Amino acid sequence: MLITKGFKYRIYPNKEQQKLLNHQCFIYNQAYNIILDLQKETYEQNKDKDKKDKTYLKASEIDLKVKLALNQRELPFKSVVAQQARINANRALEQAIKDKNKGFPKFKNSKMAKQSFNWNNQGYQIKDSDNSKFKIFHLMKMPLKMRYHRDLPNNYKINQITISKSHNKYFVSFSVTYTKPNVSLISTSNLDIKKAVGVDLNINEYALSSGELIKTNSKLLAKAKYDKAFKRLQRKQSKRILKAKKEKIKLGVNFKKTQTRLNKIYEKASNIKKDLHHKISKEIVDKFDLIVVENLKTKNMTKRAKLKNVKVKSGLNKSILDTSFYQFLSFLEYKALHNGKLFTKINPQYTSKTCNKCGSIKTNLTLKDRVYICDECGNEIHRDINAANNILERGLKSFGLGISLLDYKQKAFLIS
Numbered sequence: 215m216l217i218t219k220g221f222k223y224r225i226y227p228n229k230e231q232q233k234l235l236n237h238q239c240f241i242y243n244q245a246y247n248i249i250l251d252l253q254k255e256t257y258e259q260n261k262d263k264d265k266k267d268k269t270y271l272k273a274s275e276i277d278l279k280v281k282l283a284l285n286q287r288e289l290p291f292k293s294v295v296a297q298q299a300r301i302n303a304n305r306a307l308e309q310a311i312k313d314k315n316k317g318f319p320k321f322k323n324s325k326m327a328k329q330s331f332n333w334n335n336q337g338y339q340i341k342d343s344d345n346s347k348f349k350i351f352h353l354m355k356m357p358l359k360m361r362y363h364r365d366l367p368n369n370y371k372i373n374q375i376t377i378s379k380s381h382n383k384y385f386v387s388f389s390v391t392y393t394k395p396n397v398s399l400i401s402t403s404n405l406d407i408k409k410a411v412g413v414d415l416n417i418n419e420y421a422l423s424s425g426e427l428i429k430t431n432s433k434l435l436a437k438a439k440y441d442k443a444f445k446r447l448q449r450k451q452s453k454r455i456l457k458a459k460k461e462k463i464k465l466g467v468n469f470k471k472t473q474t475r476l477n478k479i480y481e482k483a484s485n486i487k488k489d490l491h492h493k494i495s496k497e498i499v500d501k502f503d504l505i506v507v508e509n510l511k512t513k514n515m516t517k518r519a520k521l522k523n524v525k526v527k528s529g530l531n532k533s534i535l536d537t538s539f540y541q542f543l544s545f546l547e548y549k550a551l552h553n554g555k556l557f558t559k560i561n562p563q564y565t566s567k568t569c570n571k572c573g574s575i576k577t578n579l580t581l582k583d584r585v586y587i588c589d590e591c592g593n594e595i596h597r598d599i600n601a602a603n604n605i606l607e608r609g610l611k612s613f614g615l616g617i618s619l620l621d622y623k624q625k626a627f628l629i630s
């Protein structure tokens with residue numbers, strides 16, 4: 215099976231190399247912004263014209279204009295970087311046209327803590343070093359020490375390279391295509407129904423229809439030293455902001471320093487969560503052949519209501535939670551895809567309130583009820599495992615498989 219996947223490694227540029235990499239990030243941003251401006255201009259010129267009179271800039275024309283603008287400012291640059299900026303800026307514009315809610319793409323700001331630039335698939339080398347834990351990644355005649363914490367796959371082909379910087383740490387990411395051997399594709403005709411699973415997402419644990427509850431360590435992270443330190447520093451910062459506003463002064467060096475510390479804590483904690491998400495998603499994909507999850511984008515307030523009701527105070531844990539479910543589902547989805555497994559998202563409406571045995575809906579179920587007790591058929595089950603079973607059932611239905619309820623009222627589906 216042909217797979218495209220990203221591989222990210224930390225690199226350790228020396229001072230001189232950092233300067234050069236920073237400069238290319240700056241060039242990338244400048245080129246990107248110049249292109250957005252150019253396209254804006256083109257859009258304005260075309261606005262009132264007939265379709266046949268509209269003119270668009272060719273890629274080569276854009277590249278030339280960018281080159282002239284950068285030369286005028288006496289900025290040395292790599293044309294690959296400017297070209298990649300053109301590709302990405304145009305892509306962002308296309309997406310903005312498709313999705314009207316998005317608005318005009320944001321201009322790049324070189325003062326942000328996160329910076330990056332793209333490179334194509336040429337002019338690089340990866341060589342062994344004396345230390346087996348490191349390789350030497352060559353780019354722009356620079357030998358960059360690269361921490362090789364995981365192997366690139368056999369017979370890989372690099373599509374694109376990204377150099378990024380986050381709070382003074384540098385990384386190289388490779389978008390890689392390779393053939394994964396021995397992947398047998400699961401289809402609905404060769405599926406063992408026992409190997410199908412529904413997953414219900416909750417803050418502190420993920421419930422599987424098979425009856426398992428997997429801890430997500432959210433509570434632990436909230437209590438951990440990270441959260442306490444985070445909250446303390448956050449309070450400090452908000453006081454500084456208030457003071458600066460009151461006295462009409464600028465935020466100083468100490469504010470910046472504290473912000474760096476906050477970012478570090480956040481990064482550490484979100485890495486813990488990310489590692490855990492990799493581990494849990496791998497376990498589920500290894501064990502099951504069909505995986506059904508909730509579609510978080512569905513216009514459904516259940517999850518948000520859950521998030522609101524559970525005691526999550528402000529602070530580190532809350533900000534991690536905001537992205538948490540999405541991250542987990544994206545890991546699960548690509549791992550399922552890369553292993554030939556079936557994966558689907560369903561509308562989660564009423565999955566908590568519906569009895570998985572008889573299909574009746576319990577309208578008075580509250581978040582405090584940890585056990586689902588059905589008033590109609592007496593079914594007694596952990597509320598999240600009940601939900602996971604409903605999720606599985608909807609998933610199977612979407613594949614045209616296994617409607618198992620004898621007395622199937624389909625209330626949940628009629629409502630949704």
Ligand SMILES: [Zn+2]
Nearest residue numbers: 569572588591
């Ligand atoms: Zn029931």
